[in-house]
Amino acid sequence: MNIPGKSSRPYATEKRDAKAAETRARLLDAALVILRESGGQALSLDATARAAGVTRLTVYNQFGSRNGLLEAAFDAVAEQGNLASLAEAMATPDPRAALARVVGIFCDFWMAHDGLGGIFAAAAMDAELGAALAARNERRRALLGVLVDRQGIAVGRARADAVDLLFTLTSFATFTSLRGDQRDGAAVCTLLLPLCDRILAGQADPAQGR
Amino acid sequence: MNIPGKSSRPYATEKRDAKAAETRARLLDAALVILRESGGQALSLDATARAAGVTRLTVYNQFGSRNGLLEAAFDAVAEQGNLASLAEAMATPDPRAALARVVGIFCDFWMAHDGLGGIFAAAAMDAELGAALAARNERRRALLGVLVDRQGIAVGRARADAVDLLFTLTSFATFTSLRGDQRDGAAVCTLLLPLCDRILAGQADPAQGR
DNA sequence: GATTCGATATACAGGTTGTATAGTGAATAT
DNA sequence: ATATTCACTATACAACCTGTATATCGAATC
Numbered sequence: 084m085n086i087p088g089k090s091s092r093p094y095a096t097e098k099r100d101a102k103a104a105e106t107r108a109r110l111l112d113a114a115l116v117i118l119r120e121s122g123g124q125a126l127s128l129d130a131t132a133r134a135a136g137v138t139r140l141t142v143y144n145q146f147g148s149r150n151g152l153l154e155a156a157f158d159a160v161a162e163q164g165n166l167a168s169l170a171e172a173m174a175t176p177d178p179r180a181a182l183a184r185v186v187g188i189f190c191d192f193w194m195a196h197d198g199l200g201g202i203f204a205a206a207a208m209d210a211e212l213g214a215a216l217a218a219r220n221e222r223r224r225a226l227l228g229v230l231v232d233r234q235g236i237a238v239g240r241a242r243a244d245a246v247d248l249l250f251t252l253t254s255f256a257t258f259t260s261l262r263g264d265q266r267d268g269a270a271v272c273t274l275l276l277p278l279c280d281r282i283l284a285g286q287a288d289p290a291q292g293r
Numbered sequence: 294m295n296i297p298g299k300s301s302r303p304y305a306t307e308k309r310d311a312k313a314a315e316t317r318a319r320l321l322d323a324a325l326v327i328l329r330e331s332g333g334q335a336l337s338l339d340a341t342a343r344a345a346g347v348t349r350l351t352v353y354n355q356f357g358s359r360n361g362l363l364e365a366a367f368d369a370v371a372e373q374g375n376l377a378s379l380a381e382a383m384a385t386p387d388p389r390a391a392l393a394r395v396v397g398i399f400c401d402f403w404m405a406h407d408g409l410g411g412i413f414a415a416a417a418m419d420a421e422l423g424a425a426l427a428a429r430n431e432r433r434r435a436l437l438g439v440l441v442d443r444q445g446i447a448v449g450r451a452r453a454d455a456v457d458l459l460f461t462l463t464s465f466a467t468f469t470s471l472r473g474d475q476r477d478g479a480a481v482c483t484l485l486l487p488l489c490d491r492i493l494a495g496q497a498d499p500a501q502g503r
Numbered sequence: 504g505a506t507t508c509g510a511t512a513t514a515c516a517g518g519t520t521g522t523a524t525a526g527t528g529a530a531t532a533t
Numbered sequence: 534a535t536a537t538t539c540a541c542t543a544t545a546c547a548a549c550c551t552g553t554a555t556a557t558c559g560a561a562t563c
Contacts, residue, residue: 096539099530103540124418127519138542139520145540149520200417207414208334244484247471256466261457274454277495278488285487306508309561313509337550348511349551355509359551 107145109135111159115198123201150212153202160196178234179283186279187272193258194268224250234283248282317355319345321369325408333411360422363412370406388444389493396489397482403468404478434460444493458492
């Protein structure tokens, strides 16, 4: 029982939630393995719990719901992704050079974590999870916005167009489509770079501007 | 009973399978409405059958499985899409002009049938359904291949690169991402056209060719 | 009038998410 | 030492889902 106002002793845990964090990490690992090897459909809470050596109810204790588990798995992958190198790339003075490095980093990232496919698929099926993941993707959009602004593209529709195009081209869906079953991350990056660069530098070509 | 080799009279139906085709069409309509209004997760066989006023088993009679229903729904949308205008666009002499028309047609198509989102999401979750849908999408890839060849891009890796890029840029995923919640089909097309045109005509710029 | 066949009614097996309740045992407090 | 907290377990249940099996109805077809 946990009656809020009655005889509650304040607890400062230590070993306790250390162990809890460890089982949480084990669950996330198990979930990502299943996602990578068997796709999003196969990720049941039961299978995840069994793979981590705990009960299904423990998953609910840790993540609240299936969507909670998927969000946490995405976050785990994102944090594992190299934020340091991203910041370093953004520090490149020339915006076009910075964009090239950023695109490369995202290609490497998508390439290294193909288990994300299952999460994105689940997000496409479920509106709630979709919104949660979209919010996390906004950080990428913000990053690209900074580069667009630094390049000096006028605010307004032109800016939104450039950002949305870059956002789409650096998405997981685009990467997966271009990857097919032949290319590696570097090849996809080579394919993507000229297009992205043109979007950022392309103000000199008003042919299609209408 | 239906003992194959025993006392089977050959039947040539008429009104019978006319009625069957009508319930089949009603089922497909119901499925597409559900997909459009509630997403791929909500499409259960029970809900589809109820919306069409039949039993769940009738869905199995008609489509064999859930994947069968989704494939049939996709085919129904595809056939409903204007093949005539596509052929007409392909008949445009100049490859770049033809591509512009083709891109526009696909933008209109994706825009008009946003219920496809649920089908593509389900395909991303299920490998079998994914393969079935990918095969159907190859017709679009073939179309783009014809335009690339007509433009005279050398066979080999350059051709494959151009086709894959155009295929990705004209995909439903790209369209949806660019559409966001602001743009209409024409706006997305305006965004896409310069990129697609550059891919087709872009042999003159070997800057990134390495 | 007999046969075929699309559709129905009903039931079952096995899977899923999510919730509820009671209990265990180690970490933590007094 | 004793009491309390809390992550985890065990078990059960409700409500969905897909897929399959069997018996039946009734209109279209022979």
